[in-house]
Amino acid sequence: MKRLFRLLREEYADCKMLLRAVPSLTVSIFMLSVVCANLMASKELVHFKYIALDCGFFFSWIMFLCMDVICRRWGARASVKISAAALAANLAVCAVFAALSRTPGKWGAFYESGSTAANDALNATFGSSWYVVFGSALAFLLSSVINAALNASVGARLRKKGFFSFAVRSYVSTAAAQLADNLVFATVVSKLFFGWTWTQVFACSATGALFELLCEVLFSGIGYKIVCSWEKENVGEEYFLYRQKKAV
Numbered sequence: 001m002k003r004l005f006r007l008l009r010e011e012y013a014d015c016k017m018l019l020r021a022v023p024s025l026t027v028s029i030f031m032l033s034v035v036c037a038n039l040m041a042s043k044e045l046v047h048f049k050y051i052a053l054d055c056g057f058f059f060s061w062i063m064f065l066c067m068d069v070i071c072r073r074w075g076a077r078a079s080v081k082i083s084a085a086a087l088a089a090n091l092a093v094c095a096v097f098a099a100l101s102r103t104p105g106k107w108g109a110f111y112e113s114g115s116t117a118a119n120d121a122l123n124a125t126f127g128s129s130w131y132v133v134f135g136s137a138l139a140f141l142l143s144s145v146i147n148a149a150l151n152a153s154v155g156a157r158l159r160k161k162g163f164f165s166f167a168v169r170s171y172v173s174t175a176a177a178q179l180a181d182n183l184v185f186a187t188v189v190s191k192l193f194f195g196w197t198w199t200q201v202f203a204c205s206a207t208g209a210l211f212e213l214l215c216e217v218l219f220s221g222i223g224y225k226i227v228c229s230w231e232k233e234n235v236g237e238e239y240f241l242y243r244q245k246k247a248v
Helices: 002-021 024-040 057-074 076-100 108-113 116-127 130-156 163-194 198-233 237-247
Strands: 044-047 052-054
Touching: 002 076, 002 237, 024 057, 024 076, 024 130, 052 198, 057 076, 057 130, 057 163, 057 198, 076 116, 076 130, 108 116, 130 163, 163 198
Parallel strands: none
Antiparallel strands: 044 052
């Protein structure tokens, strides 16, 4: 038990140092994208028989780009830890939204339309069903681990460390992790609660991952420039020194 508490204290100290090392704007954008993606996932953007995209798509690629730049600069463990912090923030926001959606007050849409249906719909949207929150949390947690592990593994096998290396490791990890994210969510939520067929689960997950990968391709240049500026300015150097001292 003492060993467990000691390990927990060490991990807590490590996380504190990491959160101080990673630029606050990056962490804030990451957390905000996770919250927005979860919220906007309840509104569909495109829906055909075997193609389905929700409005959370506009934020999901930001999440994975943040993971990729953090992994490139601080490593796979750091990426997973920041992802866990973002997930915790998202769950806290979901809990607050769920509590506030059950208060007796009316939304502004009620006074505009005079309809209780609009008020009930907004409460349901911000309240979020437990299985949607559970499915999205599980999918995000698993995909963040897959993304970090693949990103670091592919990067270690590439000799050159320029944009080509950043792009290859980002594209491979994002494609696999986004597919896993979509598959887990579609299985846990769409298959079990909305009656999707397995064909729909796999087809929609694959097409969604493809569109999200295209966004990664379009904006990977921005991510690479951010990483280069961090390396040039030695951003987060204190975390590396902390890890070195800890390893001695």
